[in-house]
Amino acid sequence: MNAKSLFRICQAAACLAVALGLVSCASPVERRIASNPTLYNKLSDSDKVLVNQGRIREGMTKESVFLSWGRPDQVSEGSQKGTKIEKWIYVGTQPVYTQSYGLGWGGGYGYGWGRGFGRGYGYYGAWDPYWGGYGPTVTYVPYKAASVSFRGNRVTEYIRGPQ
Template sequence: MKKLGILLMAGLLVTSCVPITPQMRMQKHPDLYAALSPSERQWVERGELAKGMSRDAVFLAWGPPAMSYEGNQQGKASMRWDYTGEHAVYAERYHGGDGYRGHYAHPYGDSAYGFAPELTFVPYRRASVWFVNNRVDGWERLR
């Protein structure tokens, strides 16, 4: 029983690390993929964008955006999709013991002073796609 539990946990760990690809999104949303033009299908299969692509094609190629903004550009409905990533930032922080430590504090000098490692994940904008009238008008991404 213990071996089964370990194998199950290992399997969950491995499957949680699998990146989501355009092919996986195409399999999950075959109706969206079937509605694309032949040229859009080629771009989506490569995970690339081209001017004039539909929002569904961008969704299949790059996935769902982290944020979406609506607007107006020269009298036409516009939208911007932002894709984000995260940088890990490591720091050594000093923490002091000023303040109340509670009723259950150690009576023989429970030290609340010292340095402690801290890992923070800072978000950044990885890519943006601009749509005008629901078609790609432009995009940019980090290299």
């Protein structure tokens, strides 16, 4: 292999890396559109604009809601006056911060003993990251972020935001 062909291989690899990097920077909506071009091409021009913005409207199809908001986290089905209805639920998470002041396993015993007694045995008491400690703790709590109701294949109602 000569230097010229090695350069071309490196150049092609660099182009591939840049292309993959650009794809990974795409928004979730852009990735869904790229993965489902036939669904997207079937949309009206006004619905394409809404989907590109991550928005929906009454009367949209399930496919356009999927392209705009993604797969729902929960789906429920039922019937109302003889017509099939379906509800999609989207779940979000929000952080809940708590403050803890535990003394941990050491219980105030042996401050400053150094390390080397096994995992977690170097800090003791309030500073021990394994057996206790102080500071904020973050827990992520799920909430209903959005819901979409369909009658047949069309949106009849949608709500976005904490419910």
